[in-house]
Amino acid sequence: MTDHARVRLFTPGPLNTSDAVRDAMQRDIGSRDMEFVRIVRGIRTDLLAIAGVGDEFTAVPMQGSGTFAVEAAIGSLIPPDGKLLVLANGAYGRRMIAIAQRLGIETINMESPETEPNDPASVKSCLAAHPDITHVAAVHCETTTGILNLIAEIGAVVAAAGRSFLVDAMSSFGGIAVDAAGWKIDCLISSANKCLEGVPGIAFAIVRTASLESSRGQARSVSLDLAAQWDELERSGQFRFTPPTHVILALAAALEMLVREGGIAAREKRYREYQRMLLSGMNAMGFQTVLPQELQSPIITAFHFPADPRFDFEEFHRRLAERGLVIYPGKLSRKPSFRIGTIGQLTPQDFADLLEGMRASLDAMGLTLPLSRTAEA
Numbered sequence: 001m002t003d004h005a006r007v008r009l010f011t012p013g014p015l016n017t018s019d020a021v022r023d024a025m026q027r028d029i030g031s032r033d034m035e036f037v038r039i040v041r042g043i044r045t046d047l048l049a050i051a052g053v054g055d056e057f058t059a060v061p062m063q064g065s066g067t068f069a070v071e072a073a074i075g076s077l078i079p080p081d082g083k084l085l086v087l088a089n090g091a092y093g094r095r096m097i098a099i100a101q102r103l104g105i106e107t108i109n110m111e112s113p114e115t116e117p118n119d120p121a122s123v124k125s126c127l128a129a130h131p132d133i134t135h136v137a138a139v140h141c142e143t144t145t146g147i148l149n150l151i152a153e154i155g156a157v158v159a160a161a162g163r164s165f166l167v168d169a170m171s172s173f174g175g176i177a178v179d180a181a182g183w184k185i186d187c188l189i190s191s192a193n194k195c196l197e198g199v200p201g202i203a204f205a206i207v208r209t210a211s212l213e214s215s216r217g218q219a220r221s222v223s224l225d226l227a228a229q230w231d232e233l234e235r236s237g238q239f240r241f242t243p244p245t246h247v248i249l250a251l252a253a254a255l256e257m258l259v260r261e262g263g264i265a266a267r268e269k270r271y272r273e274y275q276r277m278l279l280s281g282m283n284a285m286g287f288q289t290v291l292p293q294e295l296q297s298p299i300i301t302a303f304h305f306p307a308d309p310r311f312d313f314e315e316f317h318r319r320l321a322e323r324g325l326v327i328y329p330g331k332l333s334r335k336p337s338f339r340i341g342t343i344g345q346l347t348p349q350d351f352a353d354l355l356e357g358m359r360a361s362l363d364a365m366g367l368t369l370p371l372s373r374t375a376e377a
């Protein structure tokens with residue numbers, strides 16, 4: 001095998017994977033091979049267990065990155081005369097609005113500030129005012145800031161009003177416990193390459209079978225048809241179109257690694273420890289987080305740019321990358337920010353190296369520590 005220098009990815013995915021996950025991809029397997037069919041069935045069962053749901057739900061894998069599964073869910077589950085309420089407080093909520101609008105689905109946008117969780121009371125009054133809303137979509141961990149939305153509270157409101165609830169749990173699934181049934185979720189969407197620590201190329205929806213059954217034939221796309229995908233997987237155990245076989249082998253290995261680690265609770269604890277190290281080091285340098293700690297998920301943390309005009313993010317990013325340390329640009333619509341992911345196969349030493357790299361890069365740019373007050377844009 002080629003010996004590549006290990007790059008440390010402090011990003012929300014793709015992220016650093018274990019040797020076992022990468023090794024699992026070192027073989028070819030036929031997509032109609034009985035062993036492959038068994039592996040796919042095993043993955044679907046494991047995903048239901050991670051979501052904490054029984055057989056009133058089913059897991060439907062979908063080729064592509066996470067957005068493909070979001071588009072498949074929105075385009076398949078909402079009937080032609082349906083109406084979708086999207087709760088957005090960041091880029092991923094806004095992406096769902098874009099998807100729904102492009103698909104010609106009647107959509108109501110409920111946008112709230114990026115530093116505030118979606119408000120369940122506003123959802124309640126909106127549903128009362130619009131009896132024609134059939135579905136509500138929200139993001140669990142909005143990766144734009146790392147904020148955690150109040151999915152349990154919103155789910156209770158949506159279910160009480162008799163509507164259907166779709167949740168983008170892309171960046172939280174596997175890293176934070178989700179209770180899909182208890183939170184009244186009808187469809188939860190995530191992908192292999194975030195907290196499950198697999199590689200990119202496959203995503204999935206965990207859906208109530210009743211919702212899938214009633215959605216047959218209404219998908220707005222041939223390939224992104226969730227019900228058709230489900231029917232074929234149930235009928236033959238196979239995908240309708242070529243599955244990313246190596247990626248799926250890697251996902252099976254990743255799910256095994258999650259169990260071996262001790263499940264979601266152990267993984268969340270590890271991510272929280274990374275974040276604690278990161279925050280204590282960056283706070284000492286004078287960086288300020290975008291969110292107050294009580295709204296912050298352990299997945300990813302957004303930081304304001306320092307006020308000092310000598311701070312140049314491109315250069316900061318480049319200097320860190322030269323040391324094999326990859327950080328993530330910001331996605332906030334207003335203030336300049338950048339993000340550090342705390343998920344994936346990283347070690348405490350990686351965080352020590354990151355903090356050391358930051359200090360050296362700031363020094364090379366002529367900034368003195370601790371940094372002065374945050375820029376107000």
Ligand SMILES: *Cc1c(COP(=O)(O)O)cnc(C)c1O
Nearest residue numbers: 065066067092141143168170171
């Ligand atoms: C990563 C992510 C997605 C999907 O992004 P892809 O690039 O398509 O994998 C969707 N929603 C959230 C909240 C995410 O973090």
